[in-house]
Amino acid sequence: xxxxxxxxxxxxxxxxxxxxxxAGADLCACLDAPVELAPGGTVMIPTGLAVQPSDMACALxxxxxxxxxxxxxxxxxxxxxxVDSDYRGEIKVALHNLGTQPFxxxxxxxxxxxxxxxxxxxxxxxxDVLDETDRGCGGFGSSGLTAE
Numbered sequence: 001x002x003x004x005x006x007x008x009x010x011x012x013x014x015x016x017x018x019x020x021x022x023a024g025a026d027l028c029a030c031l032d033a034p035v036e037l038a039p040g041g042t043v044m045i046p047t048g049l050a051v052q053p054s055d056m057a058c059a060l061x062x063x064x065x066x067x068x069x070x071x072x073x074x075x076x077x078x079x080x081x082x083v084d085s086d087y088r089g090e091i092k093v094a095l096h097n098l099g100t101q102p103f104x105x106x107x108x109x110x111x112x113x114x115x116x117x118x119x120x121x122x123x124x125x126x127x128d129v130l131d132e133t134d135r136g137c138g139g140f141g142s143s144g145l146t147a148e
Contacts, residue, residue: 003053003054003116008049011030011107015049022113027091028110029047053116057118058118059119060116062081063112069098076093
């Protein structure tokens with residue numbers, strides 16, 4: 001599979017993996033000026049990129065960078081961003097500050113990571129009956145807390 005990236009701004013950075021086996025490729029901020037992210041605040045950060053995957057049976061998932069989250073409380077407003085394979089607009093990242101201090105997002109800063117995953121496109125069918133299972137309707141917490 002190939003991801004074809006189009007730079008929408010000349011100063012945009014193509015995603016890069018930190019190591020050959022990194023699951024995610026880092027997305028960088030593409031900014032004209034630094035953006036301050038206040039505690040509890042959310043900002044949309046542009047990447048200056050649009051993308052086209054060679055295989056349409058995939059989704060591009062945007063995850064937080066663990067170092068930003070652990071050290072500064074910077075995560076994604078939507079937990080995981082989803083870029084559909086047929087989207088051709090600019091990839092933007094909704095950053096959220098869970099920390100107690102303002103955080104300065106600067107041009108070229110690695111702000112998120114992009115992971116490609118296969119997607120199954122099932123047919124959607126209504127039914128009146130579902131198969132019985134041992135779990136049944138047991139929801140959140142119904143399987144307990146311990147491994148025993």
